[in-house]
Amino acid sequence: MMLPARRTFQLLGVNAAVALLVSIVPELIMLWYVSAGASLLAAFIDLLLVVTEPAPRGERTVPHSLPLGVKRTVQLKLHNTSKRPLTLDIFDHFPQELHVTGFPLRLGLAVSSYAEALYEVTAQARGKLHFPCLQVRVLSPWRLWWHDMKLPVTSEVKVYPNFAAVAQYALLATDNHLSHLGIMKKRRRGEGQDFHQLREYRAGDSLRQIDWKATSRMRKAISREYQDERDQEIIFLLDCGHRMMAQDDDLSHFDHTLNAILLLTYVALRQGDAVGLGSFAGQQRWLPAHKGQYTVQQMLNALYDLQPTTFAPDYAQAATELLVRQKKRALVILLTNLRDEDLDDLLPALHLLRKRHVVLLASMREQAIDQALDARVDNHEEALHKAAVQHYVQARAATLARVQAAGIRCLDVPPATLSVNLINHYLDIKQSGVL
Template sequence: MMPGFVPGRRLLYLGLALALAACAQPWLPPGPWWLVPLALVSVAVIDAALGWRIPPLTCERRVSKVWARGRWGEVTLTVHHPQGRALRLALFDHYPTGWEMQGLPHAASRLAAGRFLQLGYRLLPTERGDHRFGRLELRVETPLRLWARRAWVGEGDAVRVFPDFTTVLKRSLAAADRRVPQAGVLRRRRRGEGTDFHQLREYRRGDSLRAIDWKATARQQKPISREYQEERDQQIVFMLDCGRRMHALDGETSHFDHALNAMLVLAWLAQKQGDAVGLFTFAGPQRWLAPTKGRAAFDRLLAGLYDLEPGEIHPDYVQAAQALGEQVRKRSLIVLLTNVRDEDSDALPDALRLLTRHHRVMCVSLREVVLDQVLAQPATDLDSALLHCGTLEYVEARRQALLKLHGHARELMDVTPQQLPLALVNRYLDLKESGAL
């Protein structure tokens, strides 16, 4: 504990009173007024000396090592006063910069000897990645409360902030359930109508006549149906654009964070379906996670992208496609997440042509919500008319760029960030059910 002293409120008030008295000295009767500041300094020194004798306190911070971006979490601080007189103290925690906070600083509290003081406050992480709590700052008032003895106690804590896994998990489970239409997932195939043979079972009302196994029916002397399941053991590789365009904001969340959340939704569902999931990033921090199966694959993906941030360069789609082709040999579903602009009309088709030689490619372009909002508003004056015309020109150029991609990617989507997770899930399930993978 490294102590220091800061003036208390009482000392500041006494100093102010002394300064006013000094200004009024010409109007005061003669006398030994110099004794007043001397006495004040002596009392302040004695009070500080008594503050040095305050026994050291122990402090503890209880904080989760893992946080979710955009979700409030609790932090608990505990102070133990082992012996001596009762103390008045205030406690402040140096939480990560930029986080939103509720509940600090706490007002000074009285703590008797041998007792514990427990305080709590709430934090809202605003950015993913690695963050660190500083040491706790403790201020203990001296006996006359002229000073506060300040000390930094305890150690810092390293924490990690992930995408909001709770929300992602709920959406994933809802999306995987055929019976939840409000989740927005459209499941068109009935039970038993996948593409991989699963088992024989008794005929049930609603089964297709094509599903009846007539040889088994003859042997068992009762109707027997063939039950199929959706394809398993496929590979999905997310090809994530980490270029400067992904900094674009819709509300308080960037396109990049929307893309990460959508990836996690689909990755969770894919590992539940028995598929392997991998990650390839380009136009920024370069990371490669080979496709793996099971819950461990989802955890690995989460750990591999939680601190990922977009860079400031333009994406080179052809170079990225060549690099990914060297990494992925087995036929896979490549999910390209990017923001298509008209200047991509030459490079992106070449990249898709390279990928589609050996893989099924799903090209997903994120569209800014503000474009739809501007076009939905009527033009009421010159400025709004110019804005409307400029937006129309931009949207048309973007549409033409997307049209050039239709011959190179079978799966092409142009969606807003809010539509992205469910659009990905619906298209993935369609591909699974059709056997296209």
């Protein structure tokens, strides 16, 4: 496509001025003919020159994967394949799921050279994204035309849940630094489920910890030290239903859930446990429990394009399928957004799971509820609204109380605090020895 450049409009302005002059002084009609003819000839020659020259060659370097909501840099490289210096305007056809800053770009290319340009992208949705082409406009030699063309430069990128946060937490996720995240790992010296080592007796050790054979052999008091049981299995049961589309901030409840799954996966793997995942309500995926740090990458690949659907959750079916797939006793963490009308379907499913597994129900509470409770009341309408919210909160609390009365561990927190609360509950369950 050919587009007129600024100099073309300037040339038209000159010809318009000549035409105005000729209308006043008709004897100068030849001047207008010469001006118009020369302008048309120059425009035609300039158009031929830019159309017949070879197109520039473009390259795009994009990260293989992007974390959701984090800025990353994309690099463009344009090579001059013509025999003259080029002036280029560049626009990259990026996916609509990316927020982009830095366009449009203008580059100058010397003969037989290349230039690089950078721009920033922020992924706003997970999944596989496609860059279809790179659009450039080449300014003609006499600067009368822009030759607009699309270069077939294609790229694909996978947008994952925010694994950058997991990498940040990995630096803190040690015995001494978990508390920086609000994660309280309670130590019970010498106690646990699995034998760890023998050591010298310390004040405060119980008599049942003393190894009498080692004590008689060493002729000093020797205690057994235990550690929390390892080689256990954690299974996430993820609701992909319509309520997980709720959104309080930049991320949906579903994306907050995925971030929590990744962080708890990392912590559980460091504890020596195996981690797996199953999803239900429109998106059915199954990842058997595995150990090893490569499991984090497996989890990322299983989750990156998973999206909430318009389906209603069927808890009974999800529980039945999990029992068929997961034979070994495990900690099953059901992640959902609970409503009181779900209880008739949810309670039988939880009872079914509880026969073989330890179950933790993690439900997310909308921040709008807490904000409504904290808001001031200045008139009758606001008072009615706050009373309705209070009634909803009481009904929700009653629903959770019924679940807890059935012996099911419950968690009801805002999405932003889900990660830390999940890890704290996981550590408490491990240290309690119920698995």
